[in-house]
Amino acid sequence: MATRRLLVTGGSQGIGEALVEQARATGHEVTFTGRDPARVDAVAERTGAHGLVADITRADDNARAVDHALARMGSIDVLVNNAGYAYRAEIGALDVAAMREMFETNVFGLVDLTNRVVPHMKSQALGDIVNIASTSGMKGAATATPYAASKWALRGITQCWQAELRPHNIRVTCICPSEVQTNFGGRGGRNNPNKLYAADIAATIMAGIGLPQRVLWTEVAIFATNPWKED
Numbered sequence: 001m002a003t004r005r006l007l008v009t010g011g012s013q014g015i016g017e018a019l020v021e022q023a024r025a026t027g028h029e030v031t032f033t034g035r036d037p038a039r040v041d042a043v044a045e046r047t048g049a050h051g052l053v054a055d056i057t058r059a060d061d062n063a064r065a066v067d068h069a070l071a072r073m074g075s076i077d078v079l080v081n082n083a084g085y086a087y088r089a090e091i092g093a094l095d096v097a098a099m100r101e102m103f104e105t106n107v108f109g110l111v112d113l114t115n116r117v118v119p120h121m122k123s124q125a126l127g128d129i130v131n132i133a134s135t136s137g138m139k140g141a142a143t144a145t146p147y148a149a150s151k152w153a154l155r156g157i158t159q160c161w162q163a164e165l166r167p168h169n170i171r172v173t174c175i176c177p178s179e180v181q182t183n184f185g186g187r188g189g190r191n192n193p194n195k196l197y198a199a200d201i202a203a204t205i206m207a208g209i210g211l212p213q214r215v216l217w218t219e220v221a222i223f224a225t226n227p228w229k230e231d
């Protein structure tokens with residue numbers, strides 16, 4: 001694959017961090033964001049990527065992230081919308097303010113950042129946008145109303161962007177992982193060989209952006225194979 005210039009949100013830990021590592025190890029240029037300065041610095045130092053402390057819910061941070069990426073790399077070929085978290089609660093006991101706050105990260109912040117990147121991709125008539133949704137956005141489950149709604153929204157957004165951006169040679173892909181053993185939801189320290197690891201999702205993203213330009217993965221659901229489990 002030719003050298004690509006990636007902007008990755010939420011690259012300071014978990015799936016984003018694994019992606020920054022794999023992209024750098026295979027010679028690509030990477031700018032990534034995160035909120036925790038110590039974690040951002042540590043990943044930047046270890047990988048040689050450009051780390052930026054930026055919160056995706058803040059419009060000024062998103063403007064700064066795009067400016068920074070363009071200044072450091074010259075352009076953005078690949079945008080990976082990865083930053084996100086889960087607020088879970090059962091209907092009847094759901095805090096709507098907490099659900100709205102999560103949508104600011106998982107949906108509105110992501111849309112704001114992409115809105116700023118797309119004009120650059122259109123001007124070069126080339127690009128990949130990878131949206132990290134979830135199998136939670138494919139099948140409902142107890143306590144998942146807020147999170148599933150945000151990821152279901154992202155799958156719909158992906159389809160709209162595919163319709164709008166394919167004529168501009170910009171591919172938009174939705175990646176839907178099932179459970180991945182990161183610190184997601186405060187559940188760190190897992191090491192179950194039968195479940196997915198962050199590196200598995202990073203490898204899938206790298207494979208997708210490396211496909212011939214004619215090939216578009218519209219959506220990919222990722223499960224661990226051993227043993228097969230549907231959530």
Ligand SMILES: NC(=O)c1ccc[n+]([C@@H]2O[C@H](COP(=O)([O-])OP(=O)(O)OC[C@H]3O[C@@H](n4cnc5c(N)ncnc54)[C@H](OP(=O)(O)O)[C@@H]3O)[C@@H](O)[C@H]2O)c1
Pocket residue numbers: 009010011012013014015016033034035036037039040054055056057082083084085086105132133134135176177178179180181182183184185198
């Ligand atoms: N783990 C799973 O089981 C799983 C399954 C399906 C889908 N996903 C999705 O995969 C994506 C990554 O999850 P993960 O498991 O890698 O989680 P993680 O280990 O908790 O990492 C989340 C990353 O997102 C960043 N982030 C969160 N809110 C942010 C904000 N407002 N602005 C900027 N960065 C922000 C975090 O940065 P800081 O730590 O610096 O704040 C961190 O780098 C999420 O969209 C998640 O919904 C995860």
